[in-house]
Amino acid sequence: MNSRQGALLRALLEASDYRTSADYARRLGCSDRTIRTDVKALNAFFEHEGFATRVGRQRGAGLRLSLVPDEENRLVRLLEESETEMHPRYERLCQEMIALTCHPGPHTAESLARRMFRNKQQIQSDLRWWQGMLEVSGLSLSVGRQITVEGPEWTIRGFVMSMLFSFSTAAVRRRILPSLFGTIDPYDRQFLERCIAEMQRDLGFEFSSNAQWQFGVYLCIMVTRIRLGHGLTSWRGADGATPFFAYLKKRLERHFSLAVSDAEMGLLRDMAHCCTWQWSLAAMEAYEPGERARAVTDDIASALENAFGLPLPEDLRKPLAILFESGLARRTCGLVAPNPNEEAVKYETMDGACLLASVLCEVPSLVEADLFSPDYARIALVLLDYLDQAGALRCYRVGLVVNCGIDLALWGAHRIEKLTSRLKVTDVLTENEVLAAVERPNSTLLERFDFLVSFEPLDVDFPSVTVSPGVSRSDVDHIIASVPLWRRGREVHTAWERGTLSVGSSPESLFGSLHERLSADGLIDMPPARFERLVWTLSVVKDRTLVFAWCGSGVRRTGIRIYRLEEGEGAECGQCTMAAVLVAAPGDRADLTPLTQGFKRLVEDYADTSDLVSDDGFFVCFPEPE
Template sequence: MLSRHKQLLKQLLAAHTHTSVATLASQLVCSEKTIRNDLKALDEFLSEKYPNIVIERKPSVGVIIRGKETEKQKLLHDLARLEETNSSQDYRKLQLIKILLTEDKPVTMQQLAERFYISKPAIQNDLEEIEQWLQSFGLVLIRKPHLGIKVEGTEQAWRTALSRLVELLVDHSYYIFDAKQLKLIEDVLKPYELALIEKEIRKMDEWLEFPLTDQSVISLTVHIAIAIKRIKMGHRIDIHTNQLQELQTKPEYRLAEQLAKQIEQWIAVKIPDEEIGYITLHLLGARLRYDQTNEKKDIEQLLTKMDNEALQIVKELIHDISLHTDERLRKDKELLIGLTIHIHSTLNRLRNGLAVKNPLLKDIKQMYRYPFEIVLSLIPKVEKKINVPIPEDEVAYIVLHIQAALERIQHKNEKIRAVIVCATGSGTSRLIEAKISAAFPKLEIAAVASIAKLNEIIAATKPDVLISTVPLEHRKIPVITVSPLLPKQELDMIEQWIERVSRPSRYEMLRQLMNPSCIFLDISVSNRFEAIDYIANELCKRGYVKQLYGQSAKEREALSSTYIGGGIAIPHGQIQWINQSVVAVARLSSPIDWDGEQVKFVLMIAHRLNDNRQIKKLFQEIALLSEDEQMLKQLSICKTADEFINYFKSRKRGEIGNEINRINDYGID
């Protein structure tokens, strides 16, 4: 169980009434979607271990845990014991890593066993896991008979591992070092040194054109403190002479030099040129902040200060992304500047081997799947230009910039344009306009028209709806017929129409792209690549895709997991191997591991859609499905492929159709 799962269970066990998902999300500092996924995971855990305890959900009310008090008390006791055991083991492993990375001489198994009051076999088990952790940084655990155990590797790898250890020991949620956190790492880094270094970095930050993020300030503080520790121990960073000379030409080197001088005065240690170069690398790779304080500055002046390579990459990237999303992205100066600043830092990080972990990666992939797929598909083109691979952690940061711009555009465009048609005079039409404007902020009155001028006004304003005091028919634009004085029931009618058009129809694209012949129920596979092969081969037999589609889908899967939450994965391959658009579904007989997640439904997306709005809608519907617990529950028990698809259709009729009929009764044509 995840730590968050345990916390959620404890919250539910402590509550005596229903608790809303929103409240639980607030208490555990995560999204409501995460809570819903966690509840499903806890359902499985309880059904296996505590079958007499269930989590009950009530729409619009919340969730509550049901069961005998004795059973709930036993679960609470078991949780405490499990937490204590896991906490003890995790704490011991971190302490072992700390010893291995801070000791400058080998330590024996006997010494470690005596220090932690456990047996040597238990230490050996811990070391096997720790060895894999060290290898991820390029470090090797050396065991020397009669001497002991020690870590070996490059100085940069050693420092990166130490930095990650500090992250594991402290809580970086707020990117500050308080007294409690400093206490946790005092035997790794000296608290007073960290405090002094952070203070000097924040003073230097005032001179930067674009300030460092809080995350970057703390990260840079830790890296410099580690450098000082290693210098004192006699270890120096190795930077090639040519690289150092190149770094010394950059303005960031001068800042690093000033920073080093200030630190030397406080800490009484000589920081050599190579270490200043190392600080420069981290400054170049630090994430910078572009916020509203910059908006007052001249945009064109800001653009002249941008790194030209990053600027050209971003311009091309935005252009390519806009072809798949919204062309207005090309005019978004905030996106251009913010993403260029980010890419400038990213290029420096990647070229100098300074890896960054994105703590939001999993959530970004699940919540913004469509823009993530678009950006990921364009990354090889960028990689070719910069001659360095871009990991998905960095891709996810780019997606955040794109998503923010798309939401800005959507916010600007969310008003519904209306034309008022009135034949009784300007007084009446102005009354209608005033009433509608006051009642519905989402409605923008584009014009007030007479019947004679209506076609001319429609051509000029391109409205979404006509609100008319006379009966009208229009082939493409909906018409709401009202009386001149707009009584309350007609205002209610308009409100219902606005709600309907603002809320997209559920699963419209999925219904269009699904076919009973491509619904495979209770398939038995052992891993994700076997699942991809199975569905792709079936689609190939039916003529939807070419033979190489499955291979391209597996290559895509190897780049980044297509798990989106809710027990759903959405593998897909290249469009060149697709003959006809289809969404195939495999419901697995039992969940399989999908890169660390449990998957029950595999939706293979093979589409040749040209309309970006349709593609975006398809991915939005799949994201909606991943959160639709009732729908997934029903799909889990369907007996046939026809029943599976019919349930999508019944959702449409039940939720949308009745509402449309109800509104039409009021007089919407």
């Protein structure tokens, strides 16, 4: 059972009803055919492991897990165990970086080969890969008689933390941390745990369990780096130490018999804020964001009200301020905390994300903060509900066509509007009324609707979607996926082209090539630096395709481009093999839903959404270059 099949099994366990293979394919970023193949593999796995559970299929309804009740816990345990497995090369690369940054040197290819139980040629190949990866983050790998990671100390620590956060917690704890903790005595680790407990009491709330282990990992890295002679000598805000951190500084010096600078404590304080991005309601009530965070939240609220006419609800202000403050701390520390919802925000809800971006990316104080992409997505996620409240996204007028009793008619209308705010049932019609309106040339009946929904297929030349009498969540998902391709009863045709793009090995090379091609095609007119920052902030990597959508200033006309990336001479293969771009002119904001849905259809049809991740590009969540 590979990682994709494990993800499919988890999705099947979570589903309460039948869902189509297309639904699972969209969720996992693969094809329907792949899902069907994975279902066969899962059933073969169940049989081999002695499970009576099977994945069943029902024509017209989709897939559902036929779960034997007493086998559920065993399946969940198997999934948890599978999440601790890592690709052998991923594990080796992580172990190499831990050795280079947290173990005494000198380091050579020979010493690393002995430590990793690998041959020298494998290590040399890995080192060439690391040179390119570190360069993206403003670091370098010096390879000569000795091998060292060079760059600002706080950047090195943020890079190592980001590397560890890019994998599942279970995998890191089981496969990677033992080599890091090997540098710390168990008694010392217990002392650090006590320090974390004291810090929580001083801050006034408890960290989540995940945040506790993240912060514990950073403390181990900090102590190890200081012991190796790589302590911080300067840090922004280091002169504003609180009484608690001044006291903690003395405790660390006394326990470990080493000198801890004020700069170290300044970074430690910021790291404490970085590790508190998982909050309870009580924690939010107790915490008071700083002046800058509150000011930026006010700027965002003002910009949103000017754009959409609805004041930002008061209950969203503090979460926004907290997200901004923790994101700013991560930017300062160079620490990228992966956001598991980033693809859901930027791809699944692309129309809302584009609409928000057209406002947020023009707020000067937020632009100046230059947050990492995952932290920007966290802010956007909080504001998606605000868009629904403001009615900023178009609501489609539905004509519900029935040939049944009044109970089913009322049930269908209720379910459609309850399951999504994007649809409004403006009238319930009989099939005979629709057929009569179609036959009369001067009838204006259908002008009141954007499309029709019926329980049986309609023989009419008007946009319509057929759903089941149950009007399940999958039925509404089917409506949303199908209908936005129509605009006011007509199919949307957005100009699009396919082509190839020559790129180098760095992200900047890709962004530069995209900017040059889109400008030459007359789609955009903006400075390269602004375009690069928009791509860094708004794009998402979907399997092996970079997906970028922007609707706002700097777009001359709406268009879609899908490029296959060709590496230039000397460039190594990267993670992305394709780039898909949608740029929408500000005048087309009202039709973002059909534009983005049509764009996603093209991405799924033509872009590379395979789940084959090359050994040369498995980290996607590292700091963007300054």
